[in-house]
Amino acid sequence: MSEQTPSSTSSNAPVTGSARVKRGMAEMLKGGVIMDVVTPEQAKIAEDAGAVAVMALERVPADIRAQGGVSRMSDPDMIDGIINTVSIPVMAKARIGHFVEAQVLQSLGVDYVDESEVLTPADFENHIDKWAFTVPFVCGATNLGEALRRINEGAAMIRSKGEAGTGDVSNATTHMRKIRQEIRRLTSLPEDELYVAAKELQAPYELVKEVAATGKLPVVLFTAGGIATPADAAMMMQLGAEGVFVGSGIFKSGNPAQRAAAIVKATTFYDDPDVIAKVSRGLGEAMVGINVDDIPVPHRLAERGW
Amino acid sequence: MIIGVLALQGDVREHLNALAECDVVARPVRRPEELDSVDALVIPGGESTTMSKLAIEFGVLEPLRKRVAGGMPVYGSCAGMIMLATDVVDGRPDQQTLAGIDMVVRRNAFGRQVDSFEGPVEIAGIDGGPFHAVFIRAPWVESVAADVEVLGRVTEGPAAGRIVAVRQRNLLATAFHPELTGDLRVHRFFVEMARAAETTEG
Numbered sequence: 468m469s470e471q472t473p474s475s476t477s478s479n480a481p482v483t484g485s486a487r488v489k490r491g492m493a494e495m496l497k498g499g500v501i502m503d504v505v506t507p508e509q510a511k512i513a514e515d516a517g518a519v520a521v522m523a524l525e526r527v528p529a530d531i532r533a534q535g536g537v538s539r540m541s542d543p544d545m546i547d548g549i550i551n552t553v554s555i556p557v558m559a560k561a562r563i564g565h566f567v568e569a570q571v572l573q574s575l576g577v578d579y580v581d582e583s584e585v586l587t588p589a590d591f592e593n594h595i596d597k598w599a600f601t602v603p604f605v606c607g608a609t610n611l612g613e614a615l616r617r618i619n620e621g622a623a624m625i626r627s628k629g630e631a632g633t634g635d636v637s638n639a640t641t642h643m644r645k646i647r648q649e650i651r652r653l654t655s656l657p658e659d660e661l662y663v664a665a666k667e668l669q670a671p672y673e674l675v676k677e678v679a680a681t682g683k684l685p686v687v688l689f690t691a692g693g694i695a696t697p698a699d700a701a702m703m704m705q706l707g708a709e710g711v712f713v714g715s716g717i718f719k720s721g722n723p724a725q726r727a728a729a730i731v732k733a734t735t736f737y738d739d740p741d742v743i744a745k746v747s748r749g750l751g752e753a754m755v756g757i758n759v760d761d762i763p764v765p766h767r768l769a770e771r772g773w
Numbered sequence: 774m775i776i777g778v779l780a781l782q783g784d785v786r787e788h789l790n791a792l793a794e795c796d797v798v799a800r801p802v803r804r805p806e807e808l809d810s811v812d813a814l815v816i817p818g819g820e821s822t823t824m825s826k827l828a829i830e831f832g833v834l835e836p837l838r839k840r841v842a843g844g845m846p847v848y849g850s851c852a853g854m855i856m857l858a859t860d861v862v863d864g865r866p867d868q869q870t871l872a873g874i875d876m877v878v879r880r881n882a883f884g885r886q887v888d889s890f891e892g893p894v895e896i897a898g899i900d901g902g903p904f905h906a907v908f909i910r911a912p913w914v915e916s917v918a919a920d921v922e923v924l925g926r927v928t929e930g931p932a933a934g935r936i937v938a939v940r941q942r943n944l945l946a947t948a949f950h951p952e953l954t955g956d957l958r959v960h961r962f963f964v965e966m967a968r969a970a971e972t973t974e975g
Binding site: 480481483488492496499514518554578579601603731732 | 891
């Protein structure tokens, strides 16, 4: 989307909110862990453990799943409380398509907005026009076409959806493998087959062509949804994730501080089983979890978003 | 000449790619033994508090400090600039640095992500016109000791005049991210510094 990037020669004035500045922020989070928190105290634990950012939300996905009801953007007081407690970046979730929640989050000074399927969607056709914002957005995807549609709308970072609030990593695995497989397939196609590939992916041709040429998404790709252990995080990194979101997995476990620090270490040393073994010892209870197969399809969060 | 990139967290790949384009062997460094095998080091952008914590826990902080004190050339961008500073304002109380450059650095000095920006910076000693610099929740340098060279300042906007590029002996730091722009001049400048150091060390 180079046409969206302000030209460096047209003016000397500093430019905020450019695609490069938005995507660049996600580059700085790579190799790191972003943790869901619902209170300033949890945010402090996450920062102490070495999180690269925290995600402020009203309820972690496991509680949203258990309690039901409509799930929305968090209370601004709670987000302010977290912003004032930690010095690392603070992200927050807006409902899919709820551009006013996103405007509020930008006004509060959050560093990244997650247009998230974990909250109840506000629009069943349109996602937020993310180009219209200075704050960058991360969006979930289950496959390459979905990722490219979000990037076309202005997303500056993509994460796998997985199935949030389950502690079951299987869907995150499926989504990460799928996205990477579809990227590999594009790189092997002759140029004259990319038009049909774009049609099949339901994604813009220009982005399809870019992915085919570079072999990667034009933005950073993280994993999310069901990661509960250091080994889960390391597996997702080995499958090609550039960093990890952990939602319910930390604060629904027996010893959040220790588990959080262990997942941070396992993410950096994702290819070193000795380190992963060492940090996995004595962590206490992992979150109990739900098998994704036991959740009826209409209740699966990954189905939200289009 | 082998140049390492500290790979505990951050935009490691972008620095590895930029260095490879400058015709040096570049490799990631996460462990003390990997540090032993490099002639110079780049500390990337990322979250400085996370890097500090991991550097302590995996035993690379002390070896890094020794190499820096021993004259190894190091370049730090953004979080890397913070890691190189002797003093950090608005850091975490437990945050450790390599104390290489005698300067006070203010973390997140320009503000939050909505204040992150790109704009021109003139860098002394680097020809070819102003550098198009990308600042992301960037630090700035509050003050430097007498023998620290100030190489660049912000020229436009509300932060005009702030110090964003410095050098002391074999240590170079920028508050911005040349690795995100495709402009290799800062990396080439650092590679030349490292080559010169290698020659003097003999």
